[in-house]
Amino acid sequence: xxxxxxxxxxxxxxxxxxxxxxxxxxxxxxxxxxxxxxxxxxxxxxxxxxxxxxxxxxxxxxxxxxxxxxxxxxxxxxxxxxxxxxxxxxxxxxxxxxxxxxxxxxxxxxxxxxxxxxxxxxxxxxxxxxxxxxxxxxxxxxxxxxxxxxxxxxxxxxxxxxxxxxxxxxxxxxxxxxxxxxxx
Numbered sequence: 001x002x003x004x005x006x007x008x009x010x011x012x013x014x015x016x017x018x019x020x021x022x023x024x025x026x027x028x029x030x031x032x033x034x035x036x037x038x039x040x041x042x043x044x045x046x047x048x049x050x051x052x053x054x055x056x057x058x059x060x061x062x063x064x065x066x067x068x069x070x071x072x073x074x075x076x077x078x079x080x081x082x083x084x085x086x087x088x089x090x091x092x093x094x095x096x097x098x099x100x101x102x103x104x105x106x107x108x109x110x111x112x113x114x115x116x117x118x119x120x121x122x123x124x125x126x127x128x129x130x131x132x133x134x135x136x137x138x139x140x141x142x143x144x145x146x147x148x149x150x151x152x153x154x155x156x157x158x159x160x161x162x163x164x165x166x167x168x169x170x171x172x173x174x175x176x177x178x179x180x181x182x183x184x
Contacts, residue, residue, distance in 0.1 A: 002036035005029055008050060010072065010079070024076040026069065027052070034065075037149075040101040040109050042125040047132075048072060049086075049109060049122060051098040063090045064098040066111060066120065070128050086134040087120070102151040110139065112147040119147060 001009045008027035011020045027034050027050075038051040048069040055062050070082035089097060098120075099112040109122040113136070121138025124131060141147070 002039040002050065003029075004035050004037050004053075007033075008036040008039070008052075010048070010076075024079060026050075026076060026079055038099055038101040038111065040103055040125075042109075043103060043107055044126045046070070046072065047125065047128060049101050049111075049125065051101055051111060053098070061090050063088060065089075066098050066101070066134070068128065068132060084129050086122075086132070087136055099147070099149045100151040110151070112149065112151060114149055115146050117141050117143075117146050 001011070003009075007025060007029040010024040010026055012022040013020055027036050029035050034052040034054045036050050036052045038049075040049045041047070042049070049066060050069065051064070051066045053062055053064045065088040066086045068084045068086055069079055070084070071078045074082075087098070091097060097114045097116070099114050101109055101111045103109050103125070107125070109125040111120040111122070113120060118137045118141055119139040120134065120136045123133035123135065123138070127133070
């Protein structure tokens, strides 16, 4: 649970009973701590990606970053120490420039960058550290468009499937085919 201004908590979820247990406070907001905004688990659920911001009252500058956390089943101190910062930026105004993170049907993770004409891409989200192949300017948007804060919320299990296309020729009709085991 990422709650801007409150913190970042990890929990265990029992899919049979719906019970939430074992709270781990990874980020406790307050004072001059990081304020989490977006989060996404890797497809294999071994890594956690978090976008956050932090205000420096002395300089008046906001710092934004995206980080990766590992060791998610370990005690909270181990999770916190596993943090790898993938990218950071600073601005004199609050925009949460590193915003929502969402897995795509291609298995990559995408992050919006507020008011930028591109999205960041984590090309290999199951791999730790630099091996995840993070790129800030990973997906260029259509001319004249920019990102906002959010991305759509939906059930990630839809991505445990196959997604293919028939043709990739520019200016031709493209047929997209989606299939998932168990579908009729």
